Amino acid sequence: MEGFLQLLLNGAAQGSIYALIALGYTMVYGILRLINFAHGDIVMVGAYAGLFTALGLGAQEDPTLLNFILVLLAAMLVSAGLGFLIERLAYRPLRDVPRLNLLITAVGVSLLLENLGQVVFGATPRAFPEILPMKVLAQFGEVALNNQQVLVFTTSLALMLALEWIVLKTKLGRAMRAVSHSHETAALVGIPVDKIISFTFVVGSALAAAAGILSCVSYPKVDPLMGVLIGIKAFVAAVFGGIGSIRGAVVGGFTMGIAEAMVVGYGSSTYRDALAFALLILILLFKPAGLYGKYQPEKV
Amino acid sequence: MAQNLRTLLFLLAASLLAQGLAWVLPPYFSQVFMLACINAILAVSLNLVNGLSGQFSLGHAGFMAVGAYTAASVNVFLLSPLQTNPVGEQVALILSLLVAALASGFVGYLVGLPSLRLKGDYLAIVTLGFGEIIRVVILNIQSVGGARGFIGIPDTTSAFLVAFTLALCVVATHRLVKSSHGRALLAIREDEVAAEAMGVDTTKFKVGAFTAAAAVAGVAGGLFAHYLQYINPATFGFMKSVEIVIMVVLGGMGSVSGSILAAFLLTLLPEALRPLQEVTKLDLRMVIYSLLLVVVMLVRPQGMFGRKELWDLLAKKTKT
Numbered sequence: 001m002e003g004f005l006q007l008l009l010n011g012a013a014q015g016s017i018y019a020l021i022a023l024g025y026t027m028v029y030g031i032l033r034l035i036n037f038a039h040g041d042i043v044m045v046g047a048y049a050g051l052f053t054a055l056g057l058g059a060q061e062d063p064t065l066l067n068f069i070l071v072l073l074a075a076m077l078v079s080a081g082l083g084f085l086i087e088r089l090a091y092r093p094l095r096d097v098p099r100l101n102l103l104i105t106a107v108g109v110s111l112l113l114e115n116l117g118q119v120v121f122g123a124t125p126r127a128f129p130e131i132l133p134m135k136v137l138a139q140f141g142e143v144a145l146n147n148q149q150v151l152v153f154t155t156s157l158a159l160m161l162a163l164e165w166i167v168l169k170t171k172l173g174r175a176m177r178a179v180s181h182s183h184e185t186a187a188l189v190g191i192p193v194d195k196i197i198s199f200t201f202v203v204g205s206a207l208a209a210a211a212g213i214l215s216c217v218s219y220p221k222v223d224p225l226m227g228v229l230i231g232i233k234a235f236v237a238a239v240f241g242g243i244g245s246i247r248g249a250v251v252g253g254f255t256m257g258i259a260e261a262m263v264v265g266y267g268s269s270t271y272r273d274a275l276a277f278a279l280l281i282l283i284l285l286f287k288p289a290g291l292y293g294k295y296q297p298e299k300v
Numbered sequence: 301m302a303q304n305l306r307t308l309l310f311l312l313a314a315s316l317l318a319q320g321l322a323w324v325l326p327p328y329f330s331q332v333f334m335l336a337c338i339n340a341i342l343a344v345s346l347n348l349v350n351g352l353s354g355q356f357s358l359g360h361a362g363f364m365a366v367g368a369y370t371a372a373s374v375n376v377f378l379l380s381p382l383q384t385n386p387v388g389e390q391v392a393l394i395l396s397l398l399v400a401a402l403a404s405g406f407v408g409y410l411v412g413l414p415s416l417r418l419k420g421d422y423l424a425i426v427t428l429g430f431g432e433i434i435r436v437v438i439l440n441i442q443s444v445g446g447a448r449g450f451i452g453i454p455d456t457t458s459a460f461l462v463a464f465t466l467a468l469c470v471v472a473t474h475r476l477v478k479s480s481h482g483r484a485l486l487a488i489r490e491d492e493v494a495a496e497a498m499g500v501d502t503t504k505f506k507v508g509a510f511t512a513a514a515a516v517a518g519v520a521g522g523l524f525a526h527y528l529q530y531i532n533p534a535t536f537g538f539m540k541s542v543e544i545v546i547m548v549v550l551g552g553m554g555s556v557s558g559s560i561l562a563a564f565l566l567t568l569l570p571e572a573l574r575p576l577q578e579v580t581k582l583d584l585r586m587v588i589y590s591l592l593l594v595v596v597m598l599v600r601p602q603g604m605f606g607r608k609e610l611w612d613l614l615a616k617k618t619k620t
Binding site: 033034093097112116235274277278280 | 546
């Protein structure tokens with residue numbers, strides 16, 4: 001039972017990271033109906049941005065909360081810029097072509113980032129400086145809660161609440177929701193559609209960078225292909241929750257993280273990466289719209 | 301009848317030409333040529349799904365893997381008694397390729413039946429998932445080498461056989477497009493709801509196209525296994541699927557000649573870029589490759605030929 005609780009805790013920590021990435025997928029899908037394959041690679045770029053900031057600040061020798069926040073903000077800023085650029089250069093010119101082309105462009109951008117990453121950063125993994133040395137904060141029997149998990153939970157929770165506030169309470173958020181319903185109608189009532197789409201990419205990419213930094217807190221390693229698998233799993237999480245739904249992304253992320261921890265804990269870790277796909281196929285076959293998604297039959 | 305004879309002559313001429321080239325050219329070139337042909341077979345088969353029927357499959361490498369492993373296993377484990385003379389070797393190879401086609405076609409049917417209920421992005425993701433699952437399963441089968449790969453496959457392919465298979469695929473696709481089955485697929489691509497309203501059994505045709513494409517990919521995989529004499533699950537990952545999709549898209553979705561041309565271009569490009577690598581000391585090939593994909597999508601979203609064929613374009617030129 002205590003082993004189960006520990007797995008649950010570990011899985012939830014990983015799940016909150018998946019949830020942050022899944023939010024980016026779901027927001028972009030909601031607004032453009034595009035699966036942004038490059039999203040996982042934005043996580044990677046964010047992690048590298050964090051790595052260089054941390055090295056610049058000397059965070060290894062001076063592990064303070066302030067340094068962590070600086071690293072986080074730098075990574076979010078760089079990734080947000082990258083997300084803006086990608087949307088502007090690669091996706092915006094394709095607004096009126098079939099969505100298949102957009103999807104292939106997204107695959108292309110993803111490959112470009114991965115290969116550029118390998119050329120610029122080198123293909124070998126690099127160690128991420130330990131910003132926050134692990135320390136067990138509380139012990140309930142066999143179940144241990146460490147400070148890294150607390151950091152991951154509080155940061156991701158804060159970001160999710162901030163996102164919720166932006167989407168539900170601000171004028172920008174209202175515009176985002178309007179654009180996701182219909183580009184044409186939103187434009188008719190005076191919403192600058194292109195600007196709102198850019199803003200969505202900026203927010204989603206910043207969240208992805210935060211997820212990259214948080215995953216580096218517990219697994220201190222970065223490499224140019226780190227975004228592939230984490231991106232795919234987060235995508236599955238988004239589909240599981242119902243792509244396009246923000247609540248679904250969060251629920252899906254946690255489910256994914258916990259399910260994975262259970263497979264590793266009780267089953268075999270060779271099949272761990274197949275789990276994501278198996279889960280995906282099951283949900284798509286039985287409930288294609290996901291937990292919170294709305295099924296829209298095609299109208300003639 | 302006359303047409304069948306002409307087709308047969310075309311097939312033989314094309315493959316004899318290929319074999320002749322392979323004899324004349326240095327071994328390096330004929331190796332690259334065979335690889336290009338195998339890639340072209342994959343591109344032509346995927347074109348059936350992605351181009352003609354307008355579905356989007358991202359897991360083609362999975363079927364190639366099924367074919368490669370089936371052909372290799374059949375040839376090595378079952379048909380080794382035949383490997384005593386050149387004729388026996390060729391018979392064994394062709395038999396194992398046929399079994400590979402059946403096996404991957406069957407897997408394609410199993411995958412296609414549930415997946416093709418989905419559309420667009422979702423279909424892409426599900427096929428990606430199935431492709432990866434196939435790879436993970438093979439990775440865990442120890443009798444075919446698991447992660448170490450399958451070694452000791454006999455080297456019995458020839459430029460003739462590879463080119464013959466490619467020519468056969470081209471002829472088959474060309475005739476399919478002109479048949480009522482092909483028209484049904486095109487109708488599904490244009491508008492699925494309208495096609496269904498006109499009485500086209502969309503599920504049947506979509507699954508049929510998917511199964512055929514998987515079977516052909518299996519043959520290509522079998523040829524690939526006998527060409528390299530060594531296969532490894534990592535070869536058939538997501539990247540390979542993407543590579544095949546890129547060939548189809550670059551050539552123009554639905555254009556058979558475009559797919560072939562793109563497959564040749566993209567196989568030759570990394571080879572042609574080798575000198576650049578020596579100059580820059582960096583492996584920029586994949587960067588150029590992916591950049592090319594994005595640029596083509598931005599500048600020419602319909603690919604090199606769009607939906608037209610090379611011969612259509614030539615015919616138009618001569619008319620005007």
